[in-house]
Amino acid sequence: MRDMEGQPAEGSVPLQQLKTKLIDILSADSDYLLQHAHSCGLLNMRKYNSIKAMNDPSEKVCEVLDCVIQKGEASSRKMLKILREADMLETFPKLRILRNLRKNPRGPRKSKRRNEECEENVPNEKLKREELVTERQLMLLAQYVGHSWKQLGILALGLSNVQLDQVEEDKRCHVDRVFAMLCIWRMREGRQATAAHLHRVLSQSNISLPPESLDVLS
Template sequence: MEGDKPTVGSDEILRKLKPRLIEMMIGEPDFLLTHSDSLGLLTREEYTNIKSIQKPSEKLRDIFDTVIGKGSSESNTLLRRMQEEEFQETFPKLEFLKTTHIGTTTTEKCGTKRPQPMPTEEPPLKQTCTNTVVSEKQLMLVAAKMRRHWKQFGRMALIIKTTKLEQIVDDNPNNVVEQVFAMLRVWKMRERSEATPKRLHTLLSEGDWALDPEDIDFLLNDS
């Protein structure tokens, strides 16, 4: 119909935003890599190959190019994640994604292509002030306190598979704090709106891994 605008796929939108996103996220490319992996956007081989890249801009470029190459659905998934609170905390300049109309994506299965608008509202992670999702800063503070039994805590309390814990160790060799932090982020990304400071405090207060109450009271005071 004359005058109608063609639907722009999320892969094209991500391609256009790529230079700007790389510039904004240049300081911590592994953050994007971890999220892309947790969303299932990368194969194990793709993850390993990109992880080995030393130059931040090239690492970010390859993440975006890999996701873009997989189509609009995968690109849409990554764009949605970048609208969420965790990304906004780590990369404040990405705030423009909250108010920018990112566009639409298409469903490419079963022979049907149906436009699906990408929401520009606040993501589900942001609930009420009494149900705030645990922040990156809080996770790092916990990681600095937990040195013993952290793998047991991950397996039994956070329900993270041993293979995932082993991967975390491989990705962060000789740095227990970073290993614990990465484990807590895996839990946060999986639990999303349920990953509250209060819930984490409860998990950290039980079992052989229990931390000193004074070390984790900030989870209740800051929430």
């Protein structure tokens, strides 16, 4: 993807440079990457199904990355942001290389005041990440959700029927379906996906859950 001056679009460059390494890392669970890319709107349903039908994990990852890069700067930045999320780092520990990416040398330099503000925000950002609901909590919670899981997903979590139908098609086990649904919610909420937030959302829903189910979010 190139800008009007013929230069690579900012955001696409680092993704292209890391493509080979990312294919090697993400091929360990290509379907996990595919699901996240689709749930975040980087892939439409047609493209999702096309990639899902591939047998080679490396080809799946390559196709996802190529599709995102072709969409340009905004999509490439969004993908890099997704790859830095806590759940992705937990699933693919080697993705921590993204934290060491150098800033674009042609980009605007930050003022001293701006740098000081960023340094002051570091503890707060770290605290927010530590409060995010974990996959372990989501898996424990999934074991308490009954056959009304789709109602819970639509009415309480605000997910679409299309998303839930896709989860139902991808996962055979009931607990895996509920877990995947909760992961989609967490990815959508981003930094707001804290255990406290999920506890509040589920407590206010009209879908009855066992009282002890919400204890896993405490």
